[in-house]
Amino acid sequence: MRIKAEDVEKLALMSRLELTEEEKAAYTESLNASLDYMHSLTKLVTDTVEPAVHVLPMVNVFREDRVEIGLDHKQALANAPEAEAGSFKVPRIV
Secondary structure, eight states: OOOOHHHHHHHHHHTTOOOOHHHHHHHHHHHHHHHHHHHHHTTSOOTTSOOOSOSSOOOOOSOOOOOOOOOOHHHHHTTOSOEETTEEOOOOOO
């Protein structure tokens, strides 16, 4: 399947793009080159290739969960600009 200049014009219209004649010609050529390349991939013999979900092996990169001591109440509020009744005080936004 070849793309024509009319196809590029229609696509530009739907995309709300204003293209010059040179740009239309360049896009037509570029899209046709991409389609030619994709068509060449259909000639590859892939009968011996195993289907794969991922190209790289799947490895769990997360650390194990472990209980750690967190900040106490006083440390958590130490850098707060304002605190009130043991909580962060923030501006009221309505």
